[in-house]
Amino acid sequence: MILAWIHDVVEAVQSCVTGMRTTGRFLVENLKGEGGGAAVTRQYPEQPAEVVGDRQRGHLVNDTKRCIVCHACDTACPVDCFKMDGERDADNKMRASRFDIDLSKCIYCGLCVRACPTDSLSMTATFEMAPQHDGKRFLFRRNSKQVDVRLDLHDVERLERLVAMPRSGLSDADRAWLDERIDERGQHLIGMYGLGYYTPEMKAEADAQREAKKKAKDAAAAAAKAKAAAAAAAAGPTPARPAAPAPPSAPASPAPTPPPPAPKAAPDTTGGTP
């Protein structure tokens, strides 16, 4: 029995030492940065991520040259993220005059791509949608007042390529093309997938509208508060004084600004400039 006990203890010590030796080797190799224990972490924002494969479901892109506005994608979409309008072009072919994909709804399931009869919808291998830490890549703003500057698939590719290149290495044409797509904050705003951006005038307009809305809301809140206070005073024990009339409620809501010009993107142009 004593021997069995000793055997147990020796076994335990041996197995502990074996384990500790393994992790110790990893520890040393990791600190040295070489061998089997070296860190396998990819420092993502600094080191570009590897594309997973050609079946990666990254961005959803519509090639408006081929789109026939058949609504097959709309039907297939489980989250209803498409908004599209069509019009007849000179050849009496159906073309998209508006094709919006609400990326805040999209779940990247790829059903629309399967449903598309003309293969105009496709998913790219890129997946980096957030603004990057150097503030250069993308900025997405979703608003009903968006201007429909959109890029076709080859424009997206071009932009991706140009942004990745050092600026000094760009040709003049490329630089000009790129500059057209830089807003006042120095960010490339890509109108692809229906996510557009404001022109400066439209931005001012939208800001003013938002401001007015906020003011109206504040005024309404103040009015409600005053009313409640008045009511409380009226309900008090000495209702001798008539409650002061509540201040006029919210100023007239600002006249709705005219909607943005209807999208007129011709099928094979890449949209206007800001």
Add this chain to the structure above:
Amino acid sequence: MSGFGYAVDTFAAWLAGGEPGWLAVSVAVLAVWVLPLMLLVFPVAALGQILERKIAAAIQRRVGPNSAGLDGPLRFGFRLMLFFLPRERQDRVFKAFCNFPPVRSILLVSRRLGLGQLAADGIKMLGKEDIVPAGADGMVFRLAPYLALAGAFLPFCVVPFGQHLVMLETEVSALFAVAVSGIVVVALKMAGWGSGSKWSLLGGMRAVAQLVSYEIPIGLAVGGAVLWSGSMDLHAIVGQQYEPGVFSLLGWNALQTPFLAVLMVVFFVAGLAECQRSPFDMAEAESELVSGFNTEYSGLRWGLFAMAEYTEMLLVGALLATLFLGGYQSPIGEEWICSLAPWLEVPIHVALLGAKVVAVYLLMMWIRWTLPRYRVDQVMRLAWLVLVPLCLVSLFGIALTLLAAGGTEPGEPFGRVAARPRAALGWLGHLVGWAIPVAVGAWLVVMAKKKHGQVHPALQRLTGGRS
């Protein structure tokens, strides 16, 4: 009287302007001892969390925290200092300062080490809501983390940091350390019970069962060192390990007999269990109990529990070093260090103790990221069927060795202990004292291997035939 006792008395007398009352003494103790001790212990405990994350990452082939540097706190500091300037000017000054080459490299290193993570975690913890669950026993729930931290911190006041650096000189400081750290048991039980949650309750029960069980091997291991040193005073135990000459480490308790070395290992394992560290972290087993007794805690209170855990690790390291590894003494040339001027000798001794503590600390982290968690019954079995018998055998062996050395006399209560079984044994006695137990042990191990082969049958049954 230790130097610090004198400092406390002087400061108290100065405060009171005459005979100091209890208030003046309390303030003096706080100012002279507790505050510096906290400033010494708590930052190390906090740094331990970064260290642990780095070590865990290294063992798991990761990088660990490597982005948060000292830039953030520094920028904050600049904002505060240059409050009178506009923000752009502040930033310009800050940038100029950061681009100064030495500063830049320091910031870079701090980022690679993730030092800013400390500030970030602290701020995050401060910002969290302090939640007391609806079914909780509020008072007990709120009190528990403070008690846990107190239980982990208080024993430091009897740990000798240097020749005259003991906060509390008592003749029973070894007993005091073991007894006071027992407060943690109560705190964990309070946390488990007061939370009003089944996870917390189960975790608290497990913690108490485990801690109470492991108090016994700890007590016995401390008892072994006390038996050998002939004193219960930690300061005297350290003093007794003093060895003149070059190789001071020959005087360390752990090298006196193999039994004391075994007791050191037992103390370490039981200390690991007392800290609730893996592989003994069944009280907060995530996969079973969410987080055990601290499931319901958030924000600063949770932080106090984490702090208590790391402080207790430091405590185990400090006690281990004090009892078995010569305390604050240097492994070589201790005699020479003692002859140095106090302003040089004190920091060296504190640093030496710190080095030993950090070594234990690192070993604990290494173990944590290596060994899987014990089951409840295995934890209990280890305490009662392995560690306690080991302790008893070792105590018996120590007693025999002492008898062979011609008995022991009670040592002097403070300072260097005169009665040394070490001196009585001589080098021949030491040789025999090592040779006999080691030979017997080796013979037993060989016999066990011969009889039970590679794997013990009970172990085979337990693992279903796999080794």
